[in-house]
Amino acid sequence: MPITTARVATARPARYLRQLVSHMGHKAAAALTPDGRGTITVAAGTCSLTPSPDRLELTATAADAESLARVQDVITRHLLRFATQEELTVEWSAPIDGGRLEPTDPVVAAYLLDHHTPADDVLGELAVATRDAAADAAHMQVSADEGALLTMLTRLVGARFAVEIGVFTGYSALCIARGLADGGRLLACDVSEDWAAIGKPYWERAGVADRIDLRLAPALETLSTLGTEPAIDIAFIDADKDNYPAYYEEIVRRLRPGGLVVLDNVFLGGRVLDPAYQEDHHLAMRRLNDLITTDERVDSVMLPVRDGITIARRR
Numbered sequence: 001m002p003i004t005t006a007r008v009a010t011a012r013p014a015r016y017l018r019q020l021v022s023h024m025g026h027k028a029a030a031a032l033t034p035d036g037r038g039t040i041t042v043a044a045g046t047c048s049l050t051p052s053p054d055r056l057e058l059t060a061t062a063a064d065a066e067s068l069a070r071v072q073d074v075i076t077r078h079l080l081r082f083a084t085q086e087e088l089t090v091e092w093s094a095p096i097d098g099g100r101l102e103p104t105d106p107v108v109a110a111y112l113l114d115h116h117t118p119a120d121d122v123l124g125e126l127a128v129a130t131r132d133a134a135a136d137a138a139h140m141q142v143s144a145d146e147g148a149l150l151t152m153l154t155r156l157v158g159a160r161f162a163v164e165i166g167v168f169t170g171y172s173a174l175c176i177a178r179g180l181a182d183g184g185r186l187l188a189c190d191v192s193e194d195w196a197a198i199g200k201p202y203w204e205r206a207g208v209a210d211r212i213d214l215r216l217a218p219a220l221e222t223l224s225t226l227g228t229e230p231a232i233d234i235a236f237i238d239a240d241k242d243n244y245p246a247y248y249e250e251i252v253r254r255l256r257p258g259g260l261v262v263l264d265n266v267f268l269g270g271r272v273l274d275p276a277y278q279e280d281h282h283l284a285m286r287r288l289n290d291l292i293t294t295d296e297r298v299d300s301v302m303l304p305v306r307d308g309i310t311i312a313r314r315r
């Protein structure tokens with residue numbers, strides 16, 4: 001619930017932004033980014049400011065509705081005070097629940113699903129078998145475009161040793177295994193024998209079963225059995241969210257230079273953007289997303305693919 005936006009029409013968006021950040025920087029934490037955006041954090045919450053040619057876009061977040069109203073009020077008052085040469089209208093949207101955000105418009109999302117190398121029969125039938133067996137839990141499976149992305153990234157890095165954390169019925173494992181170089185191996189970690197058993201016949205049919213080393217144990221235990229040398233070419237993290245920071249750490253220290261770690265669900269259905277959500281997995285993912293951004297061991301990018309994907313490449 002505590003996210004709100006305002007699009008303020010103006011001919012001077014960058015100027016007001018700089019004035020606001022500079023003025024409010026005396027009493028609050030305020031900063032300009034090199035690309036010309038601004039962030040102001042007051043006691044009640046945070047407002048980010050993005051200039052575009054004919055407007056200033058404001059996004060305010062806070063832990064609850066009352067705090068959000070205070071952020072809106074302080075930003076609006078200061079902005080109006082600086083606009084001495086034009087009359088601005090600052091109309092905030094009704095508060096939005098982060099859990100209801102769509103990373104991409106559903107029309108665009110459907111178009112994306114229609115425009116990648118299509119899943120072949122084996123993957124298509126595994127998706128159907130998963131829906132039949134897992135009902136509502138089938139949503140845990142990566143989408144066909146994410147699967148195509150995983151195969152492509154695995155091929156691009158010429159992977160010979162891959163790790164997957166969170167196998168479920170084996171769709172993403174199949175996609176990664178298919179991208180491996182000759183003689184390559186996927187260490188696939190999960191705790192559920194039942195889910196993995198659904199995927200195994202499809203791994204056989206695709207001719208990749210002998211490349212997949214399925215380990216049924218908590219993934220941190222399995223990772224701790226790996227040596228400490230940087231041998232991993234690509235890793236995909238898609239399991240219990242509370243443990244993402246620990247998985248990331250265990251993987252990054254073992255990634256070879258140029259190797260990739262790919263993390264799924266980094267938006268948590270939009271909840272990661274909304275400070276009202278304070279459960280352990282929300283806090284863990286928020287912290288990890290921030291940490292990766294400044295982690296000097298990697299270059300990273302976060303993409304609005306489905307529920308958000310981060311790709312980090314070891315320097």
Ligand SMILES: C[S@@+](CC[C@H](N)C(=O)[O-])C[C@H]1O[C@@H](n2cnc3c(N)ncnc32)[C@H](O)[C@@H]1O
Binds near residue numbers: 170171191192238
């Ligand atoms: C989102 S699903 C993975 C989906 C899979 N990547 C796919 O595309 O089909 C998450 C999986 O993580 C597994 N999991 C949960 N906790 C785990 C743990 N501590 N160690 C290993 N796997 C775990 C679950 O059993 C589940 O199969």
